[in-house]
Amino acid sequence: MSFNRIKGVLLQNLFFLRHSFEDIIDTFFWPTIDIIIWGFMTTYFISLRGSVASVISFLLGGLILWNIAWRAQQDISFALLRNVWARNILSLFASPLAPSEFIVATIIFGFFKIILTVSFVSAIAFILYHFNIFSLGFYLLPFFINLIVFAWVAGIFITGLIIRFGMRIQSFAWSLIILLQPISAVFYPVSILPVFLQKIAFFLPTAHIFEGMRQVLNTGKMSPEHIIWATIFNIIYLIISSLFFSFMFEKAREKGKLAKAEM
Numbered sequence: 001m002s003f004n005r006i007k008g009v010l011l012q013n014l015f016f017l018r019h020s021f022e023d024i025i026d027t028f029f030w031p032t033i034d035i036i037i038w039g040f041m042t043t044y045f046i047s048l049r050g051s052v053a054s055v056i057s058f059l060l061g062g063l064i065l066w067n068i069a070w071r072a073q074q075d076i077s078f079a080l081l082r083n084v085w086a087r088n089i090l091s092l093f094a095s096p097l098a099p100s101e102f103i104v105a106t107i108i109f110g111f112f113k114i115i116l117t118v119s120f121v122s123a124i125a126f127i128l129y130h131f132n133i134f135s136l137g138f139y140l141l142p143f144f145i146n147l148i149v150f151a152w153v154a155g156i157f158i159t160g161l162i163i164r165f166g167m168r169i170q171s172f173a174w175s176l177i178i179l180l181q182p183i184s185a186v187f188y189p190v191s192i193l194p195v196f197l198q199k200i201a202f203f204l205p206t207a208h209i210f211e212g213m214r215q216v217l218n219t220g221k222m223s224p225e226h227i228i229w230a231t232i233f234n235i236i237y238l239i240i241s242s243l244f245f246s247f248m249f250e251k252a253r254e255k256g257k258l259a260k261a262e263m
Contacts, residue, residue, distance in 0.1 A: 002096070002101060005095075005096065005097050005098070005101045005105075006101050006104055006105040006108070007105075008097070008105075009079075009097065009101065009102055009105030009106065009109075010105050010108060010109050013079060013105070013106065013109040014109070056129065056131065057131060057135075057217045058187065058213075058214055058217060059187055060125050060129060060131040061131070061133065061136070061213050061214075061217055062186040062187045062210055062213065063186075063187075064118060064121055064122055064125060064133050065143060065144075065147055065186075065209065065210065065213060066181065066184075066186045066210075067117060067118060067121060068114055068118055068144060068147040068148055068151065069147045069148070069150055069151045069154075069177065069206060070151070070177060070178070071110075071113075071114050071117055071151075072110050072111075072114045072147075072148050072151030072152065072155065073151040073152075073154040073155040073158070073177045074155070074174070075106065075109065075110030075113055075114065075155070076103070076106050076107065076110055076151070076152060076155025076156060076158075076159060077155050077158045077159055077162070079102075079106040079109070079110075079159075080102075080106075080159050080162055080163065081162065081170055084162075084167065084170075099245070099246065099249045100246075103156060103159070103242075103245070106155075107152055110151075110155075111148065114148065114151075118133075118144075135217070136213065136216050136217070137216070137220075139212065139213075139216050139222055139227075142227045142230075142231075143209050143212065143213060146205050146208075146209055146227070146230040146231060146234055147205075147206065147209055149205075149234045149238060150205045150206055150230075150234055150237070151177075152238065152241075153234065153237040153238050153241045154176065154177045154180075154241075156238075156241040156242060156244075156245045157241040157244060157245070158176055159245060160241070160244050160245035160247075160248035160249065161248065163245075163248055163249055163252045164248040164249075164251055164252045180204060180206065182197075183197055183200055183201050183204060183207065184201070184204055184206035184207050184210060185201060185207050185210050185211065186206075186210050189211065189214065190207055190211055202229075203233060204233070205229070205230035205231075205233045205234045205237075206230075208225075208226040208227070208229050208230040208233075209226065209230055211226055212226035212227065212230075
């Protein structure tokens with residue numbers, strides 16, 4: 001694995017970000033709109049008084065943490081799609097660049113980008129609604145790590161699908177992780193889901209993270225099992241998604257799908 005080739009992909013992503021209005025919108029505008037809309041809604045709940053008022057922490061905390069998973073996944077998927085849209089995919093992989101180096105560079109770039117996004121929306125939530133994401137204390141670190149690893153899992157999996165099956169499934173870059181949001185119980189406890197969905201939610205690291213977040217905000221403590229299960233599943237899924245990506249890339253290369261990806 002070459003640091004210079006990874007650095008090259010990082011620079012490419014940075015140039016895309018500097019000259020792409022769409023990327024700037026995704027980094028700042030939509031997360032800001034989400035925070036403002038949900039903030040106004042929770043402000044309304046506060047005006048109702050009573051136990052309903054406590055949902056502000058759950059909603060804003062869930063929204064900020066969900067943005068970590070959603071945006072980090074998109075950063076990985078879009079890194080490939082931008083090269084496809086620019087008809088650069090053949091040139092990219094005709095170079096000595098290895099697929100693993102491309103993924104590592106994309107992960108590094110996305111990590112710093114998500115730090116920027118989360119810092120920005122957290123500041124807005126604090127200024128407008130006096131919600132401090134750091135009220136999660138030490139638990140914020142394992143929450144953040146597990147959410148971003150899960151985003152990498154989803155992003156690597158989706159990238160493998162796009163490389164193998166081409167542009168016809170590019171919509172998965174936007175929609176696939178969103179399908180998991182209801183089962184992840186971002187804004188409500190897992191217990192309100194139907195029983196069969198609760199069983200599925202158990203195998204989602206995101207569900208454990210958001211359940212843990214609500215415990216921390218409500219009691220200041222959290223059952224360690226949430227972090228343990230989230231970490232175990234993330235490790236398993238990361239290994240599977242990496243093997244899946246390698247398999248799909250080799251199949252795409254064998255069948256000439258990389259050349260057709262730009263069509």
